[in-house]
Amino acid sequence: MAEIEREAMEYDVVIVGAGPAGLSAAIRLKQLDADLNVVVLEKGSEVGAHILSGAVLDTSGLDRLIPDWKDRGAPITVPVKNDRFYMLGEAGGVRIPNWPMPPLMSNHGKYIVSMANVCRWMAEQAEELGVEIFPGMACSELVYGDNGEVKGVVAGEFGKNSDGTPGPNYEPGMELHGKYVFICEGVRGSLAKELIQKYDLSAGKEPQKFGIGMKEIWEIDPAKHREGTVIHTMGWPLGGNAGGGSFIYHLDNNQVYVGFVVHLNYKNPYLYPYMEFQRFKHHPMVAELLKGGKRVAYGARAISEGGYQSMPKMVVPGAALLGCSVGMVNVPRIKGNHNAMLSGIAAAEAAHAAIKAGRASDELTEYETEVRTGPIGKDLRKVRNVKPMWSKWGMMASLALGGFDMWTNDLFGFSLFGTLKHGKTDAASTEEAAKHRPIDYPKPDGKISFDRLTNVAFSFTNHDESQPCHLRLKDPEVPIKVNLPKYAEPAQRYCPAGVYEVIEEEGQAPRFVINFQNCVHCKTCDIKDPSQNINWTCPQGGDGPNYPNM
Structure with a gap:
């Protein structure tokens, strides 16, 4: 040409x-x-x-x-009034008091906003x-x-x-x-x-580290709405399978942001971040809040988590x-x-x-x-060691040691741990499927939890189908020849928009299909693919999600 x-x-x-x-x-x-x-x-x-x-x-x-x-009318009008943190189990949760947390963790004086x-x-x-x-x-x-x-x-x-x-x-x-x-x-x-x-x-x-953040906007029963309330949780349903947690923010107009973050350094290729999010909403505390409400928007994006030592x-x-x-x-x-x-x-x-x-x-x-x-x-x-502590020693150790480390950094400007390293990339953290068992996820009920493609419709994403696929494989044979036998092809699960499928039909070899029209531009595939075979490139302008007030 x-x-x-x-x-x-x-x-x-x-x-x-x-x-x-x-x-x-x-x-x-x-x-x-x-x-x-x-x-x-x-x-x-x-x-x-x-x-x-x-x-x-x-x-x-x-x-x-x-x-x-x-004075200029910025859409920043919902101050945080109530700041809570919970450790969840499957049937309940324990509130962690705010007083042991370093001052930098306080949300007092902050605002719940649509960015x-x-x-x-x-x-x-x-x-x-x-x-x-x-x-x-x-x-x-x-x-x-x-x-x-x-x-x-x-x-x-x-x-x-x-x-x-x-x-x-x-x-x-x-x-x-x-x-x-x-x-x-x-x-x-x-x-x-x-x-x-x-x-x-x-x-x-250090290698950059990432999480995948998924978010829904809900309109809930006004009787349950508490404008200015901020809730964060850790623990169930992820447990020891992955790092991460949730957020629930009550903004104005009886709306609530419900979000879930999964750190992308998880080992088990059968982990399904989107379904972990859907399962989380069935926790009694969350399900009661959402009961009778209506999900009005959905989206997802990766989050950079490497911090100070990864810049x-x-x-x-x-x-x-x-x-x-x-x-x-x-x-x-x-x-x-x-x-x-x-x-x-x-x-x-x-x-x-x-x-x-x-x-x-x-x-x-x-x-x-x-x-x-x-x-x-x-x-x-001040917070540079919290993420590597979590990755190396788990959630509970990161809570205790990370809190102590943030206090010493905040008060005295130093850390007894120095600067910890992250080690592997998130892609390299993925282990072979043979070392793990598939995870059985409950079927979405269509009221509080939803299947992935139904939810993607609420991201209002759209791509012109005639353009080149913007999700480019360095080697088209890798998904079936390498990732499927070795890692159970995790692209089927880590993508929060259902872009990647492995089609297995009787009498035919498996096929790897890329539904790029579904893409919400989160970049998780570019980050987490264990073979680093997927290169996310920019589609033509105007294509992608059309988030209303995320």
Whole structure:
């Protein structure tokens, strides 16, 4: 095929992703210099369409970015009034008191929010300042300059046939060039992954660790609704099979966020994270809350959990990684949006100073220094051992030792454990099926629990079926020849959207089927596949989930 010719547009800063990091960067750049040309490219059909988070928001990042956010009508109106933590067994639970927990664990002064709606509001603030925001514009590739620097991105390529050739309505897209490019794609984004590999940015760092977070929005009986209540649980149903836990957040309008997180370093390939979530809702405490209610939305996304010791180098010539592209979630606090915003502010300030000094396309080392030594680094350093403790020694040890470690870090600034290592990647943690037994999961009842495909309909995801499959196998034979006999092909189970199937028909060899139309862009397959054979790439712009107020 002849080389595609594209028009190019020049900007001061090109931002990939309209999440909290990207929008914070855009706003801060225009606050610093109204004449800077700033563009934000968002693959979702609208800003917020691909945003999924718990979320109890620590407003420290927003306080710094837009101090008068309350007066500006930010959709942040439900303060936390009641903060509870439970250890669950199958039939009941024990409340763990709040007083032994370090102050950093308190949700007092925080807000229950829809981050999708917060991002929609932030986009309005950015546009008022003159930022150009283009939703439905997926960035399919990076553009490099003559010296290997990141020069820009290709965005808005549409109309390829399923074989990758240009279709009758093919649009080649445009190159958007910037003095600096900010990669704010969220967890395991395809451009960030390319940069991390190309420049070996994880050299000397611990492997990044991940969880899969699944979430439903419920409208419940008003008599059971307790606006401002935050509940977290650990224990049942996961037990010793996997790390993880749940959240139940009572927001306004008789709605409740019900979420479940499974750490992706689990060993048993028969584990089925989605069905663990559905089983959790039948716990007496949860089932009673949801009885008579209605599930109105569903979604899923991966969560970066490696923390302080897993953050890669964040800058390359011409580009910087922000937010979850680096991995800035504080795991015990279950919070990362504040750090994403702070990273956007830090990157914007570094880029502004560089452009003012006549620089372009170099490494914004000032940004990385601020992340590692400023509020983000301090936030993550205090909790750096909680995740590896859980992985190595289990849930109960991580509660006791992790709590002690957070106290010493908070009070004295040091840890008796130093900095623990994570060890294996989540993919390498998967053990062979022969070492484990299949897990018998109860059939969903259609009232409180639901089958996977029914729930995926409530993510409102959609992909043009004529385009190339964005879930690419490095070797098409691996799923059946390697993963099926060795690992019972766990892609059938770890995907929360039913994308992957093994079809076994009488008299025929098993077939591996990819239903890419179902994909909710969680990236779990790219992370957990034990053979690392699946590469998640970006579908054409506007495709994917359409989350209402996740």
